[in-house]
Amino acid sequence: MATIGIVGATGLVGEELLKIINYSQIPFEKIFLFNSQKKLCDPILLKGKWHPITAVSLETLELCDVVFFLAGSEISKDYIPHLQRPTVIDLSSAFRTHKAVPLIIPEINGHLLETRPRVIASPNCTTSIMLMALYPLHKRYKLKRICASTYQAASGGGRKLLGSLLEETKRYALKRSASLSSLSYAFNLYPHPASIENCQDNLEETKMIFETRKILEDPTLSISCQCIRVPTLRVHGISLHVDFEDPLTEEEAFKELRAFPGIEIYAQPKMQLSSHEAIENQKILCSRIRIDPVDPTRLSLWVVGDQLLKGAALNAFQILEYLIGSSLILI
Ligand SMILES: NC(=O)c1ccc[n+]([C@@H]2O[C@H](COP(=O)([O-])OP(=O)(O)OC[C@H]3O[C@@H](n4cnc5c(N)ncnc54)[C@H](OP(=O)(O)O)[C@@H]3O)[C@@H](O)[C@H]2O)c1
Structure with a gap:
């Protein structure tokens, strides 16, 4: 033992x-x-x-x-x-x-x-959540480009950030705080505050790009990310638009994702997949999976995952x- x-x-x-x-x-x-x-x-x-x-x-x-x-x-x-x-x-x-x-x-x-x-x-939590959803498709159709927008919850920044969100929200609700500033976390959206590395991507975005390339063993894979903090407690969401080398259909995408361990698909009639569905859920949840009507190599999807768990x-x-x-x- x-x-x-x-x-x-x-x-x-x-x-x-x-x-x-x-x-x-x-x-x-x-x-x-x-x-x-x-x-x-x-x-x-x-x-x-x-x-x-x-x-x-x-x-x-x-x-x-x-x-x-x-x-x-x-x-x-x-x-x-x-x-x-x-x-x-x-x-x-x-x-x-x-x-x-x-x-x-x-x-x-x-x-x-x-x-x-x-x-x-x-x-990094966003990399794990994103790649769980993309890897099964990458294996079969080969990723060419990823465009990701993240919606990252307060607990992603640890206990201190989670505490700030709860405290600000409580104060606002009790009207002890007169107004919310552009620096408030409660009821606000802002780019992830990780430091700006090269005047383009911030450190959170740099991590996602580097780590995705390292895990997929593709150092030239094209990736753009926009990492945003949202005033939710737990679970990160990622809106993805991805291009593959080979064309695919929605049915084929569903098939690959369904066969992969740790993934659950929310399809019709339960298309409204919210971040709450993923709280304390060990699976990565995917919905809004659709192929671009004019480009069958382009796929969009919405992914949510509990970043304290699989992340x-x-x-x-x-x-x-x-x-x-x-x-x-x-x-
Ligand atoms: N939060 C996420 O979603 C997430 C996702 C992926 C990876 N991570 C990584 O996981 C790690 C933990 O994140 P977290 O969100 O759990 O952070 P957290 O809530 O801030 O907890 C930090 C932990 O580290 C301990 N600690 C701080 N300074 C220490 C020291 N000098 N010696 C020993 N222990 C010390 C703290 O102890 P005290 O209780 O005594 O302060 C606490 O147990 C970080 O490396 C983070 O980057 C976090």
């Missing part, structure tokens, strides 16, 4: 990962939970046992067989390079661009784990399941 470590166990993604582990069949001997220790935290009940939450230390991390890093890229950069023993599953962006670090969505490129990498990165905690857990299922780590 393995020893597991979770750095960032008290964050939004950490909470989801703990729920998944609690209900899973994965046996573990010991689990170490870490956070910043800025506030006193109660122990967490997991599989009938109470587990304390402590400060991170290299010594304790070295006792683990697998460590999940869910505490942002600075913490990942501080600790991961010094670790010798554990296999690391990193949810931050710290190592995603490193050549030697595979960027894994198990349904798409889990086979890359066969090389037993020591550090494994889980992609983060669930994908990371599935990486662990793949490693165990393929005896790449012994448990």
Whole structure:
């Protein structure tokens, strides 16, 4: 039985990962939970046992067989390079661009784990959600161009951003705040505030472009993204317009998507797929799937996914399941 470590166990993604582990069949001997220790935290009940939450230390991390890093890229950069023993599953962006670090969505490129990498990165949430919907079509018709507009919920920015949205909304509803400014999050839409890299794409958009090319192993794939924050609590939506090398029909697109694990299609008569349908849903949901009437290689679709699950905690857990299922780590 393995020893597991979770750095960032008290964050939004950490909470989801703990729920998944609690209900899973994965046996573990010991689990170490870490956070910043800025506030006193109660122990967490997991599989009938109470587990304390402590400060991170290299010594304790070295006792683990697998460590999940869910505490942002600075913490990942501080600790991961010094670790010798554990296999690391990193949810931050710290190592995603490193050549030697595979960027894994198990349904798409889990086979890359066969090389037993020591550090494994889980992609950005919008990339995972988008590629779950596009990969089954790409396999058959080959993507030529992607144009994506994202609608990203507050919890994508962690507990702090989620708290700001709730607080601003409450204040406005109670009329304690006279007006909403252009910088308010509540009742507002704005481009994702990740820093602008090259005066064109912001960092969130750059991540989506780089990570999509890396996962699909196509460094010249044409992608344009517009990442927008929306005042919803949870679940990211993505409006997609994509071009393929080969023509396809709607029926063919439905067939490929239906056959892919982790995807659910909302077709007639239930076409109004809202983000609420995806809350706490492990599947990626697709609707409004239609072929351009004048160009049969062009497809539009609307995709929603719980970014705390397939965009983060669930994908990371599935990486662990793949490693165990393929005896790449012994448990
Ligand atoms: N949110 C998403 O939808 C999403 C999607 C994909 C990937 N991710 C990635 O997943 C990670 C976690 O995101 P999140 O949304 O869960 O963030 P969050 O809600 O802000 O939680 C951050 C966690 O990191 C811990 N932490 C902060 N500083 C620390 C330190 N110095 N030492 C140890 N632990 C520390 C926090 O502990 P305290 O409770 O003590 O502050 C908390 O447990 C990030 O790397 C993020 O980029 C998030």
